[in-house]
């Protein structure tokens with residue numbers, strides 16, 4: 051009887067050790083794969099950002115205001131703020147997410163906005179793309195992992211220009227865009243920022259683009275159907291506006307705009 055118990059223990063111990071070893075192996079492998087993917091993402095983000103900087107100067111003086119907006123959005127939503135924000139001087143009205151948690155705003159998108167809450171809407175939308183891992187999902191879908199790994203390991207300028215072009219234009223599927231809209235709206239609500247400002251901004255850009263046919267309104271052309279989107283977003287907006295407050299003070303906003311205008315001179 052006691053022999054059977056000992057044998058039973060041995061069998062159980064062998065199983066336990068085998069399972070332990072297997073989980074260790076998988077864990078090590080997973081860690082390795084995860085760190086390779088993370089390195090790929092960081093490297094892609096750096097390379098793409100460097101290629102953008104060849105055509106557009108970075109404006110450092112606007113970061114404080116944008117950083118405090120981002121901080122507010124992240125804090126209210128319990129999100130880890132690992133985002134690296136950049137403002138580039140460009141007359142293209144655009145903002146987009148890059149691999150490696152980078153978010154790029156072109157100065158014209160900020161100066162085109164009437165207030166900080168309009169910019170906060172775009173920021174919340176791009177933050178949702180980053181937090182939902184849309185950037186890498188789309189890149190892998192479009193180019194394949196092998197292409198991306200070889201692009202970062204070699205000196206493939208052409209490969210990078212297609213990746214950069216993709217990220218600053220039509221990177222995401224309609225489903226991803228809708229998801230980013232709805233999650234972004236929830237982020238704004240939690241941060242007590244009125245999402246109606248985002249909807250108004252979208253409708254305004256849409257009408258300017260239609261009337262004047264400006265090709266510089268890239269954010270809108272990469273985020274089409276502004277009117278349809280404004281409809282489904284408007285349905286979700288809390289009609290009680292009493293709890294909303296501006297994401298940053300009027301003064302911080304004016305200082306940022308002054309800094310951007312100074313750069314124009």
Ligand SMILES: [Zn+2]
Nearest residue numbers: 222227230273
């Ligand atoms: Zn988007």
